[in-house]
Amino acid sequence: xxxxxxxxxxxxxxxxxxxxxxxxxxxxxxxxxxxxxxxxxxxxxxxxxxxxxxxxxxxxxxxxxxxxxxxxxxxxxxxxxxxxxxxxxxxxxxxxxxxxxxxxxxxxxxxxxxxxxxxxxxxxxxxxxxxxxxxxxxxxxxxxxxxxxxxxxxxxxxxxxxxxxxxxxxxxxxxxxxxxxxxxxxxxxxxxxxxxxxxxxxxxxxxxxxxxxxxxxxxxxxxxxxxxxxxxxxxxxxxxxxxxxxxxxxxxxxxxxxxxxxxxxxxxxxxxx
Numbered sequence: 436x437x438x439x440x441x442x443x444x445x446x447x448x449x450x451x452x453x454x455x456x457x458x459x460x461x462x463x464x465x466x467x468x469x470x471x472x473x474x475x476x477x478x479x480x481x482x483x484x485x486x487x488x489x490x491x492x493x494x495x496x497x498x499x500x501x502x503x504x505x506x507x508x509x510x511x512x513x514x515x516x517x518x519x520x521x522x523x524x525x526x527x528x529x530x531x532x533x534x535x536x537x538x539x540x541x542x543x544x545x546x547x548x549x550x551x552x553x554x555x556x557x558x559x560x561x562x563x564x565x566x567x568x569x570x571x572x573x574x575x576x577x578x579x580x581x582x583x584x585x586x587x588x589x590x591x592x593x594x595x596x597x598x599x600x601x602x603x604x605x606x607x608x609x610x611x612x613x614x615x616x617x618x619x620x621x622x623x624x625x626x627x628x629x630x631x632x633x634x635x636x637x638x639x640x641x642x643x644x645x646x647x648x649x650x651x652x653x654x655x656x657x658x659x660x661x662x663x664x665x666x667x668x669x670x671x672x673x674x675x676x677x678x679x680x681x682x683x684x685x686x687x688x689x690x691x692x693x694x695x696x697x698x699x700x701x702x703x704x705x706x707x708x
Contacts, residue, residue, distance in 0.1 A: 454650040456601065457519045457548050463491035468520050468551065476650060483642045490700050493681035494597055494628055497702045499524050500684055501626050504673070505592050505704070506533035510624065512591040514581070516542045516569055516615075517598030521555045526594065527562040535561075540584050542567040542575060545651070569598060570607065572614040590622035597700065600630040601652040605662065612666045619707045627666060628680055628702035632657035633695060640698055663701055670705025677703040 454476035458469040462477045469477075480487055502513060511534055515526045518541040527539035541552055541564045552564040563584045567575040575581070585591060593615055602608050616625060632640045640657050647655035664677060675683060678693050680702040685691050 455545070455547060456647070456650050456652045457543075457545050459650065460491060460597070461520045461522065463488045464495060464522055466520070466522055476646065479646050480643060483639055483646060484698070490681065491597075493679075494700055494702065495522070495524070497628060497680040497683050498526065498594070498596055498626075499529050501673075501702075501704050502526050502529050502592065502594070503533065505624055506530040506537060510590055510592050511537045512585050512589065513537065513539045513594065514542065514585060514591060515539065515594040515596075516567070516575070517595060517601075518543050518548065518552065518564075519545075520548055521552050527556070527559060531561065537561065538584055539563075540565060540581055542569075542581070544568040569595070569611060570602060572611050576614070576618050587618055588620060590624070591619060592624040592626060593619065594626040596626060596628045596702070597630070599627070599666075600656050600658065601647075601654060603654045603656045605658070608658075609665070616670075616707070621707050623707045625667070625670060625705045625707070626702075627663070627705075628700055629663050629666075630655065630657045630698070631660060631663060631679075631695070631701045632698040633660070637698065643698075657698060660695060660701075667703055667705045669708070671708050673704040673706065677701055 452472060454473050458473040459477040459480070462469040462474050506529070513526050513530055530537040530539065539562045541562070543549060543552070544566060549564060549566055556562045556564055563580060565578055565580045567578055567581070569575065595615070599608050599611070602611070619625065644655045644657070667677060678701060679699040682691050682693050683702050
């Protein structure tokens with residue numbers, strides 16, 4: 436690991452020359468683990484979709500509310516796939532306020548994320564960080580470090596928040612979700628959030644996708660309500676179901692108004708029956 440500008444740390448061989456979606460997400464949240472190239476790309480997205488910062492923060496709030504709810508319901512195992520850079524109120528912090536023995540595994544394929552997360556969590560024995568690629572779900576789920584820490588014979592909450600839309604192939608995403616779901620016993624939960632569009636020809640959607648083509652993810656694919664609902668088919672959805680993340684159990688009643696006529700980030704929590 437080497438020290439770089441702006442007080443940041445980066446693994447050897449990972450130059451800060453390509454916009455990184457994890458660092459862009461950090462910038463949206465107001466964090467400091469990002470570079471000029473990330474901020475430039477993120478500002479371009481903000482110019483296209485001015486609400487992206489508030490949506491990102493709403494996604495973070497959705498994570499906190501959902502995992503806290505599940506921890507209070509007795510879930511003691513959490514796997515966050517595509518976890519991104521550590522920030523405030525990470526999964527393990529939220530659930531361990533409820534149950535100190537709750538176990539969390541963070542999974543990511545980004546070397547930058549892995550360095551930051553491992554440094555932060557090295558003193559937390561109930562929490563692990565492993566390298567894994569969502570595009571190879573069977574390999575990910577068979578990882579010995581994951582299996583050592585998480586017992587898939589008992590209920591597990593698996594998070595895939597704001598990550599599936601970085602995979603452009605619809606069939607591949609279908610297969611990923613199905614593979615993960617098959618690994619979950621009854622009483623487990625699947626937490627999803629995904630970029631939604633009512634019209635994939637909409638100018639803002641196409642402009643946003645083009646902007647993300649220059650990042651390390653290489654793409655951003657908004658999907659229809661029908662496709663996103665399909666990932667949750669057969670699960671028992673916790674109220675209020677699949678809705679924009681900002682309206683998922685909001686603090687104020689006026690924030691619960693659902694508008695699916697515009698692109699947004701939708702979220703849901705489904706229980707395996």
